[in-house]
């Protein structure tokens with residue numbers, strides 16, 4: 750159907766947003782036994798290669814409101830949204846509400862597996878509004894998430 754083709758083309762031409770929350774700027778030196786030794790820059794470079802012709806927008810912030818602003822932006826500008834909200838995963842109703850209102854497929858990523866860690870990490874405000882979650886595979890989780898996102902929008 751011509752209508753469908755038009756819509757799909759629109760989604761495909763939009764970038765995949767990859768948003769990272771607090772302390773993920775410290776990757777590489779922060780608890781490498783848990784989070785690995787790749788920096789966020791290393792991860793971004795690999796995702797750019799994996800993306801090929803597709804576009805990605807890759808950002809990190811330590812500020813909850815900025816993350817909320819970017820989720821709102823993704824709702825109109827992105828084809829899909831990958832989010833590692835760091836500790837805001839476990840605390841932020843504002844982020845949950847922004848994601849709930851976001852009109853594109855959401856994939857949640859964590860380097861570690863929060864479900865296998867401290868009990869305060871078991872509460873999750875992102876998972877209920879995500880299409881799916883990839884956790885526990887280290888930096889490779891971002892690549893798995895991007896593959897899933899690209900499949901969703903192509």
Ligand code: DQA
Nearest residue numbers: 834835836859860861863870
């Ligand atoms: C994390 C898991 C969170 O519990 C933690 O607060 C982080 C990183 C992860 O990628 O494993 O900052 O999101």
